Amino acid sequence: MRGKNILGTALILACLCTAEACRQKQPPTTTMTEKESNLTPTSYKTTGTIERLDAALDNLISPDAKIEILANGFEWAEGPLWLAEQNKLLFSDIPPNKIFEWSEEGGLKLYLTPSGYTSTQVRGGEVGSNALILDKQGRLVLCQHGDRRMARMEAPLDQPKPNYITLADKYEGKRLNSPNDAVYKSNGDLYFTDPPYGLEKNADDPAKEIPFQGVYRVTADGSIHLLTKELSRPNGLAFSPDEKTLYVANSDPQRAIWMAYDVQPNGNISNGRLFYDATPLSKNEKGLPDGLKINRQGFLFATGPGGVLIFDKNAKHLGTIRTGEATSNCTFNADESILYLTADDYIMRVKLK
Numbered sequence: 001m002r003g004k005n006i007l008g009t010a011l012i013l014a015c016l017c018t019a020e021a022c023r024q025k026q027p028p029t030t031t032m033t034e035k036e037s038n039l040t041p042t043s044y045k046t047t048g049t050i051e052r053l054d055a056a057l058d059n060l061i062s063p064d065a066k067i068e069i070l071a072n073g074f075e076w077a078e079g080p081l082w083l084a085e086q087n088k089l090l091f092s093d094i095p096p097n098k099i100f101e102w103s104e105e106g107g108l109k110l111y112l113t114p115s116g117y118t119s120t121q122v123r124g125g126e127v128g129s130n131a132l133i134l135d136k137q138g139r140l141v142l143c144q145h146g147d148r149r150m151a152r153m154e155a156p157l158d159q160p161k162p163n164y165i166t167l168a169d170k171y172e173g174k175r176l177n178s179p180n181d182a183v184y185k186s187n188g189d190l191y192f193t194d195p196p197y198g199l200e201k202n203a204d205d206p207a208k209e210i211p212f213q214g215v216y217r218v219t220a221d222g223s224i225h226l227l228t229k230e231l232s233r234p235n236g237l238a239f240s241p242d243e244k245t246l247y248v249a250n251s252d253p254q255r256a257i258w259m260a261y262d263v264q265p266n267g268n269i270s271n272g273r274l275f276y277d278a279t280p281l282s283k284n285e286k287g288l289p290d291g292l293k294i295n296r297q298g299f300l301f302a303t304g305p306g307g308v309l310i311f312d313k314n315a316k317h318l319g320t321i322r323t324g325e326a327t328s329n330c331t332f333n334a335d336e337s338i339l340y341l342t343a344d345d346y347i348m349r350v351k352l353k
Contacts, residue, residue, distance in 0.1 A: 028073040028093070028100065028108060044068040047348070048307065048323045057310060057319040060299060061352055067323060070347045071108045077328065077342035079143070081132040083157060084334040091342055092116070094128040094145065102347060112160040117146020125200035131181040131291070131329070136188055141167065143179040145198025150179050150190065150218065168218045171226060174209040181236045181291055185243060189267050190218040191227070193234035193248065215248060217267055227269045231259065236291035236329065239263070240313070241298050247275060249289035249302065256282040256289050258302060276315045281305035291329025295336050303327040308341060321350055
């Protein structure tokens with residue numbers, strides 16, 4: 001889901017400049033008004049616009065909806081996860097190797113560190129956790145860039161500790177690149193993408209052991225299966241509501257696309273086809289195809305050029321939540337009445353219908 005670490009000299013230089021700017025930012029803060037304690041509900045600053053390309057978007061987002069800024073000052077926010085029982089949002093801040101939590105009642109707090117790199121050997125790059133998801137037992141599962149594995153936190157959600165067990169770290173005896181995004185199928189199979197964004201030198205890193213960027217499936221017995229190696233930068237992924245289709249984002253500026261695959265009864269995928277090509281948009285807009293979520297009605301909320309692009313199941317582009325920032329990922333709350341966004345150094349939300 002790392003939309004900034006991509007091929008191309010110009011983009012790499014831009015990333016370095018952005019990283020330098022991030023180091024000069026103030027510590028993360030919640031962006032509320034001075035009188036927040038006396039307001040019900042709390043007031044937040046707003047930003048961006050919501051672009052409507054089709055009237056069908058009005059069934060998803062009210063015409064007067066705003067993009068609210070909940071917190072800011074991070075280096076590269078990613079992997080938002082809503083914890084319904086605790087009524088709070090978790091998200092990764094990848095470079096500093098941390099996970100934060102945010103709630104309406106408690107504001108912003110550090111949740112867990114280290115989140116993605118547990119070695120004592122100093123290294124650079126994107127070391128922290130990326131995507132955060134829950135397994136069928138409600139345990140926290142992390143895409144750990146620095147440790148190059150899919151891992152599970154061995155601690156209760158309300159008492160987080162950096163104790164992890166490995167779910168997958170090798171394919172055919174070779175270390176994974178840096179797991180990026182993940183999703184569980186209802187039968188318990190774990191699907192994840194493995195681009196090189198967590199390696200210090202990305203695809204050119206001498207520590208890279210697998211010569212491709214794969215999409216994988218991990219079964220209950222711990223075995224790992226390669227689903228496809230045809231995408232140059234596989235990133236966000238999500239199932240359709242009936243789990244018959246798997247959508248995968250490709251965060252390559254030369255091929256900024258979303259793919260759709262048929263999910264076979266054995267869990268493998270087939271019939272890969274282009275769902276939407278955003279390559280022309282990516283030439284003039286911030287961001288690339290990154291994290292995505294699908295609501296219960298089957299609409300795709302896909303972060304990409306311009307913000308969050310919203311599609312129906314037929315790939316009709318209904319509109320875009322234009323954040324003004326490179327937007328990395330999104331997630332819904334429990335009843336899908338709110339969409340939370342991670343966008344560069346911001347945490348945002350949009351209220352939905």
